[in-house]
Amino acid sequence: MSVVNRDQDQESDQPRPQPRLGRQASWFEGEDEAQAERGGLFVGVVVDRALDAVLTYRAPQRLVASIQLGQRVRVPLGRNGVVTGYCVSVDLLPPEDLPPSKIKDVVEILDAVPLIDARMLELTRWMAGYYMCSWGQALDAVVPAGVRNQAGTRVGTFLVVRPEARQAFDDETLQKTLTAKQTAAIEALCRSDELLTVSDVCRRAKCGAGVIKTLRDDGLIHTVKRRLSLAASRNDEPAAGEPTAAPKPPPAMTPEQAAAMAALTPALDGDAFAPFVIFGVTGSGKTEVYLTAIERTVARGREAIVLVPEISLTPQTIRRFRRRFRRVAVLHSHLSDVERHRHWQSIAQGEIDVVVGARSAIFAPTRRLGLIVVDEEHESTFKQETVPRYHARDVAVKRAQLENTPVLLGSATPSLETWRNAELGRYARISMPSRVEGRPMPAVEIIDLRNEKHLTGGLSETLRLAMHQALDDDGQVILLLNRRGYNTFVICPKCGQVVKCRHCDVAATYHKNRHMLICHTCDAERACPPACPSCQAPVLHYGGIGTERLEREIRMEFPFHESRRMDSDTMRRHGSHEVTLAAFKSGDVKILLGTQMIAKGLDFPNVTLVGVVDADVALHLPDFRAAERTFQLVAQVAGRTGRGNRPGRVLVQSFCPEHPAIANAARHDYEGFVRYELPTREAPLASPYGRIVRLVARGKDEARVEKYLNELAKTLRAKAPPGVRFWGPSPTPILKIREEFRFHLQIRCASAAPLRTMLRDLPLHPPPNKVDLAVDVDPISML
DNA sequence: CCTGATTCCTTT
């Protein structure tokens, strides 16, 4: 057991330092004067509600000595009773415009040690302003639940000998007044270096609890409460079976890697904000550059945070960091509250050099941050789709700015926002255009599905043939199809209606293994209807190919080659991911098929063929980033082959092979794609040329939702500064989700400031009852 | 004039 922090002492006789208050009570009058004369400090408190104000409370005398910035406190709030909030400021005087009679007292301090520091307070305040949420909501995103409820700790009661009694015991005057058992108990307490509980003392002094009660009643000893960590052992790290290999000497650098390090080194050794974009093709060795940069950071006694998309947080990735660094914390989304709390504590304690994690790892409470790395910077999973709707990459840049550190944004296919920032010189660009060991980029062939005769089970003849060849040559095959399920729609041939989810305006997907229709939006299931729900026609047509159907096709076509499907249906159990990848790596499995989770950061030297079954999946979605996402996915997958000594082949099936997203991805030509895509964004003020705020109203009463958003749009339009443009209001692409109708309004402007001023008093136009309004700054999802 | 529902208002 170890004491992790000091909690409220119950009967501590330590004198409390008196607050030194420069009393300038001249403007206190009458009864307010009495209030003010009670002394204390005035603290700004942000409550964990959607309440957009800092409320002032008074810390009474008994709390004055312990109140600190970043602690959580319990405060009375209106008629709601007592609520929890964060202390964000401590002042000698309350704000002048606040009648002192309204100021209430802080009831209790929850954390002996503040959960966050001043820099984190500043970061969250920025988030609240930028993403238009309350400060309290931003703080809630930063401090994990496990830390808030101190998961894995408990409060223990310990015995302490009062100083007078101890003195008397040391002088051996006390002993005369005590029985033998009592003396033994006091002696046990005085001799122990650590705090002892009642049962500890009983064991050591071989006495009963009654003896201790007598000593307490006589005032010779008293009790003290301390919060303890339950398991002091930290042997959950590293993962089982994972030898903590001695740090390996880094491999020799390629000229490009060396050049990248040369560009980074001054920033890594300095103390200034320095944003970089590392634009490196897949296989160019970006990760080695990150590792070397982190090494340099750690060597000067600073910590590094590495952000990686959740799906890339594979054992392979984690191993790479553990091999190189001793004190690594990995923060993935499946940690328990206790594990998360323990990691938070060790990071805050300075016991960790490198934090690797997904989105929320950007809030890791490092002590002396020296570097932030955001790998796969373009990934949309860095955007949180619930309040606060922050983008971890952008928060990373802001945090780097506040903490004066370099930040590295790495990608083979940078987001257009980041690319433009580099073009404008806001970010320094480091290019790594060639692969390590001079390996060529794989040849990518596009299969024009319009010319393919037989397209059974999603596979063209060309792709089938290529698979046979690859497998006959003892190579391995990866097939990507970014659609789960067996059939992606069920349609009535008579009336043309698609069977929809009962609660959403979405076509239901047929899952054969469960023989059910499942909604991919709300996960609701429904039985396969015996007849058309609209016109009662008895026969329904099942169409559209998902991974489950593709798997069946592969099993039939290649019965003697082991295949494995990897999507969120087959990877439900924790660890199955790892098992499947291990089976593929060992060569037992020859064909790996699945959704985009197979496209990330995996390195299989024996893969000689990668097939993209339907490159058009995301291309026609009603979203200005549809082409960008299609390009990114195809380009990422194309980089997954030819990493070993054998040359790789990539086949991409598409109905629109000449689309620049697909054609440029096939040529591994990022800049070619950018030259096409960027100009299409400029006129409509889409990102990166325009800043976008998206307002989404939703509710069960469709007319009510629509009416509210229309009225809101009207009032906003009336006071819109020049240069602000409105898109909508219109129904969202998915009109209904979980019985709620949704309408949205996009507001775009070349710069952020007019948007901000216009929306500053959005709270003056709140939605009516049973309608909710969501404000999404820099939206990623448009559905 | 009473009842339940809905909207408004405040929070330090």
Place this chain on the structure above:
DNA sequence: AAGGAATCAGGT
């Protein structure tokens, strides 16, 4: 956000 007060619609 959430609770209480104020207001409203409709029935006796």
